[in-house]
Amino acid sequence: MDALRQAKRPVSALAGPYGHPLHPLLVTVPIGAWTCSLVFDVASRLVGDPAFLAKGSMWLIGIGVAGALAAASAGFLDLLAIAPGTPAFRSALVHMSLNLAVTLAYVGGFGWRTAADHAGAVGAGQLALSAVSFAALAVSGYLGGRLAYRYGVRVADETAQAEGFTQADGPTQADASTQADGSTRADGLAASAPSAQEPASRRLTENEGSP
Template sequence: MTGRAPHEAKRPVSAVLAGPYGHPFHPMLVTVPIGAWVASMVFDVASRFASDPGFLAEGSKWLIAIGVLGALAAAMVGFLDLLAIPAGTPAFRTGLLHMGLNLVVTAAYAAGFLWRRADEAAGAVAPGPLLLSAGGLALLAVSGYLGGKLAYRYGVRVADEATQAGGFRR
């Protein structure tokens, strides 16, 4: 692999679709599903202790839906970022694993949403959907670690050091 490979992974395939150099859209968009799914877990757990849990279960279901839609948007631009990474590199393999885990997580949450829609009980969130969400969050944490590795260790879509130096001039 040439010294050119890290530079290639810093440039967007399409600045309009994936974000300009040094400022990708993917990390901004992932905050939607992460926030929605963490909040849904809070609602799930709270529904187990509330005297009137129906509104928490309903809120959790719709937070999951928002997270799935946000994940699909993040996946589209994340895929463009993956295309910028030279194939056959450790960074590319990490990106594939990151993408695969995120697809599994999104599918699990989509299934959890459908499961909850089919169960119209107004009570607390049932153990099955709650455990599915907990498992989804655990996988999401692993995937987030890999995303951090892509950005902070491999520098994917991160501006090079010469560009970064501008932020430290006096």
């Protein structure tokens, strides 16, 4: 449990405050840029004037690389919070290795494209490199989700999570159920008790007739 609590806490302010890690925020930049880049690559081979798509794809790759470097810095700090030798640590190592490989592949793709002529569509080799890199990125993203949602790395503990489900005004659902149950029992007792308005002679007669 100590290792789990440690993995939920930031090792530095640069990793983001407790419950608000920076790594998941920063990874949206490379994921979004590289996704759009792949869309531009495919579209460049379908339109009559592909030059603007090919050039746009190149710059999207560059933006993604810059964002990936920032995300990797925050992610490495989160890695330091995970106890070595645990399944979470092994998953984090694979996650980090895939991210580094993908980033290097996109760096190579960016260099390849800067030296190419953007008058035509994106080349088949460049498109294939982006597609393979994006597939590896998807696998890495799956592992990142596993770290957060299965192992709870940099996720607030359940006590903090419960604060989001506390009703500020009025009784909670459990309180309402308890009150309803109490009312039902009270009604049952009232129904079984003799009425105060029932004639005393009738109650006396019933008591005498009982064995």
